[in-house]
Structures are given as structure tokens and as C-alpha cells.
Amino acid sequence: MKYLILQPDGVADWPIAELGDRTPLEYAHTPNMDYLASCGLLGMTHTIPRGCPPGSDVGTMSILGYDPRQYHTGRSPIEAASMGVELRPDDVAFRCNLVCIEDGTMRDFTAGHISTDEAGEIIRDLQRELGGDGFEFHPGVSYRHLLVWREGKAGMGTTPPHDITDRAVAGYLPDGDGADVLRHLMAASQRILAQHTVNRARRERGLRLATSIWLWGQGKRPLLPTLRQRFGIDGAVISAVDLVNGLGILAGLEVIRVPGVTGFLDTNYQGKASYGLRALRDKDLVFVHVEATDETGHMGDVQKKIQAVEDFDSKIVAPILAGLHEFTEWRLLMMPDHATPCAVKTHSADPVPFVVVAAPDLRGGRNGSAYNERAAAATGLVVAEAHTLLPEYLVRA
Numbered sequence: 551m552k553y554l555i556l557q558p559d560g561v562a563d564w565p566i567a568e569l570g571d572r573t574p575l576e577y578a579h580t581p582n583m584d585y586l587a588s589c590g591l592l593g594m595t596h597t598i599p600r601g602c603p604p605g606s607d608v609g610t611m612s613i614l615g616y617d618p619r620q621y622h623t624g625r626s627p628i629e630a631a632s633m634g635v636e637l638r639p640d641d642v643a644f645r646c647n648l649v650c651i652e653d654g655t656m657r658d659f660t661a662g663h664i665s666t667d668e669a670g671e672i673i674r675d676l677q678r679e680l681g682g683d684g685f686e687f688h689p690g691v692s693y694r695h696l697l698v699w700r701e702g703k704a705g706m707g708t709t710p711p712h713d714i715t716d717r718a719v720a721g722y723l724p725d726g727d728g729a730d731v732l733r734h735l736m737a738a739s740q741r742i743l744a745q746h747t748v749n750r751a752r753r754e755r756g757l758r759l760a761t762s763i764w765l766w767g768q769g770k771r772p773l774l775p776t777l778r779q780r781f782g783i784d785g786a787v788i789s790a791v792d793l794v795n796g797l798g799i800l801a802g803l804e805v806i807r808v809p810g811v812t813g814f815l816d817t818n819y820q821g822k823a824s825y826g827l828r829a830l831r832d833k834d835l836v837f838v839h840v841e842a843t844d845e846t847g848h849m850g851d852v853q854k855k856i857q858a859v860e861d862f863d864s865k866i867v868a869p870i871l872a873g874l875h876e877f878t879e880w881r882l883l884m885m886p887d888h889a890t891p892c893a894v895k896t897h898s899a900d901p902v903p904f905v906v907v908a909a910p911d912l913r914g915g916r917n918g919s920a921y922n923e924r925a926a927a928a929t930g931l932v933v934a935e936a937h938t939l940l941p942e943y944l945v946r947a
């Protein structure tokens with residue numbers, strides 16, 4: 551038996567007036583997704599448990615069959631896994647943004663989308679000046695980096711910097727047990743960065759400066775039993791997104807790097823589909839994630855989101871369906887991790903449509919005419935907790 555998970559990130563949406571009160575999924579031309587809906591089990595499910603933030607980390611955990619309430623510890627330890635940084639059980643990982651704070655105000659949580667090379671120079675200098683005594687700075691991509699506090703504290707309150715753009719940072723600094731250490735590191739980084747050669751060069755080019763680090767998103771390593779431990783299966787993950795690859799690693803999946811993936815409309819869809827099919831020859835399960843459906847929702851760009859949906863249908867679902875013919879027995883789960891409604895340009899905790907298809911018996915029990923929110927709701931099937939889908943419908947004995 552072969553298992554496939556297709557995740558169009560954030561594809562679910564709300565009805566949009568300019569589309570005649572249809573969602574992008576309803577409006578878009580998606581014959582392949584609709585075919586799956588017509589021969590599979592179609593319904594709605596909740597990927598974001600009550601009380602959990604509607605993040606991709608939480609939603610993707612649900613898709614992979616892990617109850618976020620039991621396993622979710624924060625996003626940074628997941629990113630640490632994807633960066634290859636080992637965390638011991640008592641270590642705490644923090645997301646370490648390079649940010650631009652001006653006159654006490656959070657001006658830019660990306661420090662002007664600072665380049666990976668410039669940021670790497672800064673993070674290495676911060677490690678030299680502030681690292682040691684259980685603190686380690688690890689360089690990542692652009693403004694996204696990692697601080698590990700070995701045998702550190704995790705219970706303090708922290709704030710995502712993208713939530714406080716143009717606000718005074720004073721009220722949002724780390725607070726609670728262990729926060730004084732983080733505040734000290736942030737203040738010390740500001741003194742170092744004020745003199746840094748990277749910033750001098752950026753000032754000359756008229757670019758936003760990296761004036762400070764911002765620590766948030768902390769957590770200890772989540773202890774996920776791997777899919778092999780749970781179900782005796784091996785798998786692989788294909789994604790352009792660190793968070794998704796990190797979750798895959800924690801679930802015991804092999805990360806397959808596809809050249810030319812960007813996490814956007816210009817990604818190498820063909821490569822993702824063909825690498826995915828190839829991996830399925832060796833592995834029991836392949837998980838293919840596409841980010842463009844989420845990014846276009848964040849942009850609030852309805853037409854681009856429709857394009858992302860149609861690309862997913864024609865460039866991922868179509869070739870994968872065609873390629874699956876070489877396997878006689880397979881099951882496929884297709885669903886997003888959360889909705890990213892164009893109207894709000896961010897994630898929402900609404901239920902999302904899912905479909906499960908099993909071959910060779912392609913006649914499901916509760917099928918619908920199309921893969922979208924309305925058709926899925928119309929079947930009347932609601933799976934209250936999305937993390938039960940994988941064990942109960944996909945990888946069931």
C-alpha cells in the first residue's frame with residue numbers, strides 16, 4: 551500500500567463578493583481535485599484545536615496525525631529540527647529574528663528582508679560576543695535565526711514581532727520566569743549591532759538596518775513518535791518551507807530537496823510532482839506540501855490565489871494522479887493545514903475541506919461533486935479533530 555498526502559497550504563477561504571460569493575476553490579477550474587472529491591470521502595475537519603493558534607505548525611501537525619494539544623510545544627523547536635540543530639530534552643529553542651526597531655518602535659520584523667549572507671555575518675558575531683554559557687546562535691535564512699538555550703527556561707511570555715509592527719516594543723518584551731536573560735541578550739545585541747559593519751553598509755545603501763534581535767516562539771523539542779513507530783511505515787516530505795520539513799523530520803520522514811522550489815507561484819511544481827512519485831517507489835508514504843496557496847492568501851490577492859489553486863490542480867494533482875497508475879493499491883489524503891482568507895490576509899481557525907481517496911476501489915462512501923468548502927460541508931461529514939484522519943482513514947489497517 552502506498553500513501554500520499556497533498557497539502558495546498560492555506561487554500562481554504564471565505565466566499566468573496568467579486569467571485570459571486572464563491573471561494574477561490576469554488577471559483578477556480580480544478581478538474582483533478584474535483585475528480586478526487588467525486589470518488590473519495592469528502593468532508594470538513596478542524597485542524598486547529600480550540601485554544602491553539604491557527605499556525606501552519608499546528609495545522610500540519612494535525613494533518614500528519616499528531617494531536618497538537620498533546621505534541622505542540624512551539625514553532626522554533628520545529629525549525630531547529632529542519633536546520634539540523636539537535637535539541638536535548640531540557641534545551642529550549644527560540645526564534646531569533648533580526649528586526650529594525652527605531653525610536654522604540656517595531657519598524658520592520660524582517661530588518662528590510664536582510665540577505666542571508668549579511669545576516670550570517672551578524673549572527674556569527676553575536677555568537678562570538680554573546681554565545682557560550684549555554685547560549686548558541688545558529689544562522690538561518692534572511693531574518694530568521696535560532697537561539698538555543700541549553701537547559702534553559704521556556705515558560706516566559708514572548709510576542710511574535712510581526713504582530714507588533716509600528717507599535718512601541720516596550721510593552722511586548724519577554725515577560726516572566728527567565729525573561730530577564732532574554733531582555734539582557736536583546737539589549738546587548740543592540741549595542742553590538744549599532745556599530746556593525748553590515749549596518750554601516752546598509753545605511754549607505756539606504757536599506758533598513760538590523761538594530762536588534764527579537765526572541766520569541768520558544769519551546770522544547772516535541773517528542774513525536776515517528777510514523778514508523780506508530781504505523782510501521784517509512785516516508786518522505788517535499789516542501790520549500792522549513793517549518794514543514796522540520797515537522798517531517800520529527801515525524802521520521804526523509805526530507806527530499808527539489809531544485810527550484812520557492813514557496814511561491816514560480817515554484818518548481820513539476821519537480822515536486824515527479825520527485826514525489828519517484829520517492830513513492832521506495833517509501834510507503836510521501837507528503838507533498840505547496841505554499842503558494844497560503845502566500846497569495848496573505849497577500850489578499852484573489853486572482854493570484856485562484857492561479858495558485860489552478861496550478862496546484864494542474865501541476866501537482868494531475869501528474870500525481872497520472873503517475874499513481876503504476877501502483878495498484880494507494881490511498882491519498884488532500885487537505886490544507888488551515889484557511890488563509892484573502893479578506894483578512896492571515897490564517898483563520900475555520901474548518902477546512904478534506905478528501906480521502908482509496909484505490910483500487912475508487913468509489914468512496916460520501917463523495918461530492920467538487921473539492922471546495924461548500925461541497926465538503928454539503929456532505930454532512932465533519933471530522934471534529936483532523937489529527938484522527940491519518941490514523942483512521944489513511945493508514946488504517
Ligand SMILES: [Zn+2]
Pocket residue numbers: 559560605606607609844887888
Ligand atoms: Zn499554513
